[in-house]
Amino acid sequence: MRAGTIFALSSGGLPSGVAVIRISGPDCRTAVAQLCGAVPPERRASLRSIRDRNGDVIDQGIVLFFPGPNSFSGEDCAELQIHGGRATVAAVLSALGVIDGLRPAEAGEFSRRAFLNGRMDLVEVEGLADLIAAETEMQRRLAGEQASGGLSRLYDSWAKRLTHARAMIEAELDFADEDDVPGSVAASIWSDMHALAQDILNHTDGARVGEIVRDGLKVVIAGPPNAGKSSLLNYLAQRDVAIVTDVPGTTRDVLHVDLDIGGYAVRLYDTAGLRETDDVVEREGIRRTRLSLQQADLVLLLSDDDVTDAADFLGNFSGPFLRIRSKSDIFGETLPDRAIDVMISTKSGDGVDDLIERIRAYLPTLEVGNALALPTRARHRDGLVTCREHILAALQNVSAGLDIQAEHLRLAAQALGRITGRVDVENLLDVIFSEFCIGK
């Protein structure tokens, strides 16, 4: 960690009614005293004049001082709530910059310090980042649960079960002949390890849901040129994002908009119409279309005639797709013989609500409560898979002996510890002693 006392504007874009400048580090007290004359009472909102190094008043604002270690970052912290004019904020920031030991914070540095000082684990830090980035209600709820420790508590409870199991095995290995240790104690933990492997599996099943809520459902509009793909994107986005013309091959690049459907994020992609072409730019667009199809959770296959063969447009994509017939205002609303899921017109708006309902069916439904503790990143999923593999290896390698089984459980705990960023250190002996009064 780079040393020093850091400061930054922590509130949003300027100008604003109020701007919040945050300070964290060992010289925080000195800095506040220099700016405000004295350090205000801890954790109390205090109205103060904020002055530059010549003693000239820059602004009046609310000053809050939070002594470490019980602060956001674990260090001495302060917040200056000042008027949010650009010049005012710039003047306060430059007054801070000339104080010895102070420097502007790097991106994410307050949270990084909070992590390094044990105020938040990695999963909570990620949750906080997601909470700040959340744009839909479901993203907010999921991130809120993660930032406030919901997911970490679950992982910690699993880490405890692993630690307990390892402690029992250690006890059996080291003290099996002593009277204090009940015989064959290690056998009792295997059923719990079975149950834990299942708990992890159930939880990992939710990873897809967590990732969709966090990253948005990726919906790609594909189909032949001139089918009305860009018109559909614009219609759903309620603005002119993509250029619409009656010239086939207008869209050359993959464009996207973020939609909010019932509180869930949907990333909608408009792609170049797929066709044989010698145009270099259009060919590059078609290559990009194929790439985005590989990432899609759902494809909207749009066509203004009914002879479109899905296979021509889906390439290697094997996920779900909806066959949509466009321009129903021209071609009529009678469903043609070919299988069509929805008929729409972006001119009249007919069928679009129906289409949104169809998309909604591919979104998860989150219940309030424990279901919100879901893995949200590939990193979580990978760690959980590794953890479970080691638990299963421990369960299956009975003939290898307790030493090897214990080692697998250690690796399982390590994989879990890597998710939360907590290193599973020597708490093993504590558990043995608390459970068995060894040593009397």
Ligand SMILES: Nc1nc2c(ncn2[C@@H]2O[C@H](COP(=O)(O)OP(=O)(O)OP(=O)(O)O)[C@@H](O)[C@H]2O)c(=O)[nH]1
């Ligand atoms: N009548 C009618 N015309 C439409 C509708 N949707 C699109 N169009 C027209 O169809 C033409 C092509 O529309 P685009 O949205 O550019 O089609 P595209 O599939 O993105 O075309 P490419 O960029 O060539 O792949 C334009 O002239 C649109 O105005 C519709 O629902 N009804």
